Amino acid sequence: MSATILDGRATARAMRREIKKAVAKFKKGTGVTPTIAVVRAGEDPGSVWYANAIKKTMAGHGMDSQLHVLPETATQEELVALVARLNADSNVHGIMIQEPMPKGIDEAEVKKALSPDKDVDGVHEVNAGRLALAAPTGRPAGVGPFFVPATPAGGMELMARHGIEFEGKNVVVVGRSSIVGKPMALLLMRENATVTVCHSRTDDLAGVCRQADILCVAVGRAEIVRGDWIKPGAVVVDFGVNDVDGKMVGDVAYEEAAEVAGMITPVPGGTGPMTNAMLCLNVLEAAKRSVLSA
Numbered sequence: 001m002s003a004t005i006l007d008g009r010a011t012a013r014a015m016r017r018e019i020k021k022a023v024a025k026f027k028k029g030t031g032v033t034p035t036i037a038v039v040r041a042g043e044d045p046g047s048v049w050y051a052n053a054i055k056k057t058m059a060g061h062g063m064d065s066q067l068h069v070l071p072e073t074a075t076q077e078e079l080v081a082l083v084a085r086l087n088a089d090s091n092v093h094g095i096m097i098q099e100p101m102p103k104g105i106d107e108a109e110v111k112k113a114l115s116p117d118k119d120v121d122g123v124h125e126v127n128a129g130r131l132a133l134a135a136p137t138g139r140p141a142g143v144g145p146f147f148v149p150a151t152p153a154g155g156m157e158l159m160a161r162h163g164i165e166f167e168g169k170n171v172v173v174v175g176r177s178s179i180v181g182k183p184m185a186l187l188l189m190r191e192n193a194t195v196t197v198c199h200s201r202t203d204d205l206a207g208v209c210r211q212a213d214i215l216c217v218a219v220g221r222a223e224i225v226r227g228d229w230i231k232p233g234a235v236v237v238d239f240g241v242n243d244v245d246g247k248m249v250g251d252v253a254y255e256e257a258a259e260v261a262g263m264i265t266p267v268p269g270g271t272g273p274m275t276n277a278m279l280c281l282n283v284l285e286a287a288k289r290s291v292l293s294a
Contacts, residue, residue: 003261004162006237008154011161012273016061019280023062026284034287035064036094036120036279037086041079041105042072047098054096057276063283066092076105080113087115090294093287094120096279117289120282122149123179131183137190145289147282152184154274155216155237155265156191162263164214164235166191172209174198174225174251175218180239184216205229217251227256236264239271 027033036058038051051067058065068082079101086092095118101107116126130146159166171193175181185195198208200219209215209229217225218239230236240251250267258264265271 003236003258003264006158006162006235006263006265006270008158008265008270008273011158012277014161015157015277019061019277019284023284026287027062030291032287032291033062033064034093034283035066035091036096036283037066037068037089037092038096038098039068039070039079039082039086040098041070041074041102042100043069044098044100047100051098053276054279057280058283061280063280072102074102074105076109079105079110083110083113087113087118090290092118093290094118094283096121097123116146117293118286119147120150120279120286121179122147122153122183122282128178128183131186134186134190136192147286148187148278149179149183150278150282151180151218151239151271151275152187153278153282155184155239155271156187157278158265158271158274159214159235159237164263166193166214169193169213170211171195171214171216172198172212173216173218174205174209175216175220175239177218180218184218184239188214188216219251221251222249223251223253225252225257227253227260230257230260232260233262234260236261237271238265238267240267241272 038054040047055065070078086095095114097110111123114124116124119127127146130143131148133143134141166188171188173181173185176197176199185197188195198205206229210231212231212234214235216237222242222244236252236257238250238252242249248268
């Protein structure tokens, strides 16, 4: 393999040391422990696993977490009421609402109930809107403070810490979800990249991908991007997580891609660990804002 590995595990470990120091300084100065509340309805296995991972991650960074679980039969009103109670709890600085929610729940309405100041997952329409309206980096943002979803923020941080420059680069983002694809495109545009967003109805998807200096893939389809879709020397950032016969694989055919790309994220061990690190930073930032506004 010729590509340099963008090692998310190693980068997240280095960030952990930085974040732990920042958290310790904040706690010493304020007496406040940054705390996230995780809200779930039901026992979806993936959600249960992720909630446990968040608890472990927060503890490892010197922060606290709370888990609030409602039954699968919970109503939308019960979920909204729980979120409202957490909004009003001064000891809770960040709130994450896990998906999937039970059938019959209007997910948009539940997310709308979140306080934007505690929306550390960046899913509230206020945070999404401010990201969309924010000026390029280096200029006054022109909007109020906002949170960015941790997964695309982690992808940006991983590239930045490996010296990858964005300005003037042709970037292709494959995927248009509100939690990865769209915010990733907006973050890249803020860094003066020229961004093309692709999706399932894009004509000649492979041909568009071949034009990318930086290729970011987040479609949830195992190994859809093949090695011959990649421009030689390109940076490839794979956000995909797919179970294929008990093995976790990305949206990029890694073995093929690594022979062509200049840099590439592995799956697992690439963007995943960075997501957790960026979530910790968002929780710390939410705690800081809470103290300043008190």
